[in-house]
Amino acid sequence: MRTLTVDLAERSYPIHIGTDLLRQAQLFAPHIAGRKVAIVTNTTVAPLYLEQLRAALHGYEVSEIILPDGESYKNWETLQLIFDALLRDKHDRKTTLIALGGGVIGDMTGFAAACYQRGVAFIQVPTTLLAQVDSSVGGKTGINHPLGKNMVGAFYQPQAVVIDTATLSTLPPRELSAGLAEVIKYGLICDEPFLTWLEQHMAQLCGLDNPLMSEAIERSCLAKAKVVSADERESGVRATLNLGHTFGHAIETEQGYGVWLHGEAVAAGTVMALEMSYQLDWLTLAQRDRGIRLLEQAGLPVVPPANMTAETFLAHMAVDKKNIDGQIRLVLLRRLGEAVVTADYPADILHKVLTTDYPAIASSI
Ligand code: NAD
Numbered sequence: 001m002r003t004l005t006v007d008l009a010e011r012s013y014p015i016h017i018g019t020d021l022l023r024q025a026q027l028f029a030p031h032i033a034g035r036k037v038a039i040v041t042n043t044t045v046a047p048l049y050l051e052q053l054r055a056a057l058h059g060y061e062v063s064e065i066i067l068p069d070g071e072s073y074k075n076w077e078t079l080q081l082i083f084d085a086l087l088r089d090k091h092d093r094k095t096t097l098i099a100l101g102g103g104v105i106g107d108m109t110g111f112a113a114a115c116y117q118r119g120v121a122f123i124q125v126p127t128t129l130l131a132q133v134d135s136s137v138g139g140k141t142g143i144n145h146p147l148g149k150n151m152v153g154a155f156y157q158p159q160a161v162v163i164d165t166a167t168l169s170t171l172p173p174r175e176l177s178a179g180l181a182e183v184i185k186y187g188l189i190c191d192e193p194f195l196t197w198l199e200q201h202m203a204q205l206c207g208l209d210n211p212l213m214s215e216a217i218e219r220s221c222l223a224k225a226k227v228v229s230a231d232e233r234e235s236g237v238r239a240t241l242n243l244g245h246t247f248g249h250a251i252e253t254e255q256g257y258g259v260w261l262h263g264e265a266v267a268a269g270t271v272m273a274l275e276m277s278y279q280l281d282w283l284t285l286a287q288r289d290r291g292i293r294l295l296e297q298a299g300l301p302v303v304p305p306a307n308m309t310a311e312t313f314l315a316h317m318a319v320d321k322k323n324i325d326g327q328i329r330l331v332l333l334r335r336l337g338e339a340v341v342t343a344d345y346p347a348d349i350l351h352k353v354l355t356t357d358y359p360a361i362a363s364s365i
């Protein structure tokens, strides 16, 4: 097992990465203050991993909160089910919530922990690649609103993140690819040598080679922990973690939550950010195509949905959380391995990017 630290003074916490960690009671006990624990999971993950985790929590009074599965359930109604169960089972302020699942469960459980009795402890046990490399680390919690992705939420850090890489063995290939979008993101925004490493190992990562996957998870968590430690509440560098997300969130919201997976929308959005960086003369054609090729090797869509127009993109991008005074701020690449957040770009270049013939680009690579 490897342990990294998210360094946030009194809110610092460990990220444990290894195989078969779900059963290891000693990873959980130091972070549980009271006698009661609530495991929040969903109908897909519960039959796979709930019993293992319960065994590690032997001796505690455990409530099981099993939610419906899917991005379309990341909303107020489902959040209320968590509060209903906590109150029914008389959980007090010393309770600890444990999020067992992907990013949807992690984001909702974290938000419930931030709100319940004005804040209780929670632990992240991410079981998708996307959650292991991104959403479980950093304390962004929340739910979707019909008018905007992740628009209601709180910054609220977990007590610990326990990443059991063995859980990836049951993950559908489409979900694995979605997670790789966020892994590739770290290479593009802050670690060019990691891009080269990913190019060399993408086939094995898609085949779930455990040592290589563990290394990819660790490098991703290191990158994320560093950024979060420097800028917990996204007043600066943390926004670069949103590469491809401004376009991607527009795709997710317009298509209907869950139709495009978050990682898939981020991949197509990243292609648009690569194209914009190329149009601004910050990237060469070869650098743009290198990024697109890597996303394609990971089995990800590199073309936005055909039914999205410049107008639909702009309507959704106008409610992005990074926007200031009505200006759409985008994460773009100055070079491979260096991202900037800027609203200082010619409007006609953004329009060109929104109307580019992406199928033509993809087929020419
Ligand atoms: P998800 O939580 O919907 O999980 C994907 C699917 O995999 C679900 O059907 C889930 O039940 C299933 N699953 C989970 N673990 C499994 C396993 N081990 N074996 C088999 N099936 C399993 O999606 P996700 O991609 O994990 O997360 C996406 C969400 O994360 C989005 O809502 C996104 O907004 C959010 N997100 C948050 C942050 C953050 O910083 N908080 C960062 C990135 C993404």
Ligand code: GLY
Pocket (backbone or CB within 6 Å): 134, 135, 137, 138, 140, 238, 239, 241, 242
């Ligand atoms: N996934 C973006 C962030 O955590 O800031």
